[in-house]
Amino acid sequence: MSLIAIGQLTSTSSLSHNLTQCRLLISKAASLGAKALFLPEATDYIASSPSESLSLCTPTNKSEFVTGLRLEAQKHKLPIHVGIHEPSWTDDPKKKIRNTVIWIDENGHIVHTYQKVHLFDVDIAGGPVLKESEVVEAGDKVQEVWELEGVGRVGSLICFDLRFPEISLALRRKGAEIITYPSAFTVPTGKAHWEMLLRARAIETQSYVVAAAQVGRHNEKRVSYGHSMIVDPWGRIVAEIKNNDEEEHPEPELATAVIDRELLAKVRREMPLNRRTDVYPEV
Numbered sequence: 001m002s003l004i005a006i007g008q009l010t011s012t013s014s015l016s017h018n019l020t021q022c023r024l025l026i027s028k029a030a031s032l033g034a035k036a037l038f039l040p041e042a043t044d045y046i047a048s049s050p051s052e053s054l055s056l057c058t059p060t061n062k063s064e065f066v067t068g069l070r071l072e073a074q075k076h077k078l079p080i081h082v083g084i085h086e087p088s089w090t091d092d093p094k095k096k097i098r099n100t101v102i103w104i105d106e107n108g109h110i111v112h113t114y115q116k117v118h119l120f121d122v123d124i125a126g127g128p129v130l131k132e133s134e135v136v137e138a139g140d141k142v143q144e145v146w147e148l149e150g151v152g153r154v155g156s157l158i159c160f161d162l163r164f165p166e167i168s169l170a171l172r173r174k175g176a177e178i179i180t181y182p183s184a185f186t187v188p189t190g191k192a193h194w195e196m197l198l199r200a201r202a203i204e205t206q207s208y209v210v211a212a213a214q215v216g217r218h219n220e221k222r223v224s225y226g227h228s229m230i231v232d233p234w235g236r237i238v239a240e241i242k243n244n245d246e247e248e249h250p251e252p253e254l255a256t257a258v259i260d261r262e263l264l265a266k267v268r269r270e271m272p273l274n275r276r277t278d279v280y281p282e283v
């Protein structure tokens with residue numbers, strides 16, 4: 001049984017501001033004895049336009065934000081899972097960004113990474129209108145699941161990936177016990193679908209779902225839904241940040257939950273989900 005923490009904040013286009021907010025969450029998570037801290041998608045920055053996003057994107061080993069987090073992880077001996085932007089270019093004139101999540105271990109080393117596979121291109125009447133693929137390069141790999149010592153086997157996904165059960169089932173097949181969805185959901189889609197999708201993914205993969213999310217107003221164009229949560233393999237919400245949807249500038253917040261591997265084993269033992277791949281194709 002190990003405690004983990006999720007952090008919720010409002011990233012802006014100021015990397016140093018975002019780092020300051022993360023430092024508060026990191027020291028809080030460490031003082032509570034969490035074994036790891038999970039932060040949202042795009043914690044390094046949320047820009048107000050594709051061109052601003054491109055101009056803020058720097059190589060990971062030169063990013064002041066990532067360097068700052070690595071030092072904090074080392075100082076507090078606290079592993080950190082965090083969504084960032086990474087450049088994909090070498091000398092490609094059509095520059096693109098990678099929307100990734102990195103895993104920083106307790107020594108401050110980046111030991112795992114995942115690049116978002118499903119990009120958010122939507123045009124919903126009355127909003128939101130977002131075309132992530134204009135500036136972001138889609139990933140093409142399911143991550144290898146890794147062991148977070150004393151906690152469980154982790155597989156990472158990001159935000160919009162949540163709507164595609166196939167990739168979470170692929171992680172389960174690779175041995176995942178904890179599936180993460182660092183996110184920046186929009187308010188209308190969050191109100192309609194966020195909790196339902198997270199709980200569905202937890203129930204059908206019989207895994208913990210860890211979803212740290214951006215909240216509040218990032219700039220004149222973007223607001224995120226928040227409501228970060230951890231769901232257990234039975235579909236129960238075991239940690240939740242209940243932000244007020246009217247509040248545009250909430251304080252960074254933290255929530256914790258215990259990961260109970262015995263419960264996980266019990267759920268999987270009591271209701272085996274044996275697939276009928278003789279009837280339909282394996283996904």
Ligand SMILES: O=C(O)CNC(=O)[C@H](CS)NC(=O)CCC(=O)C(=O)O
Nearest residue numbers: 042120130132159160184185186189
């Ligand atoms: O823009 C950045 O820098 C960070 N990336 C994001 O915020 C991404 C792409 S715009 N947001 C989502 O995928 C929201 C998905 C969503 O809201 C849904 O599935 O309903």
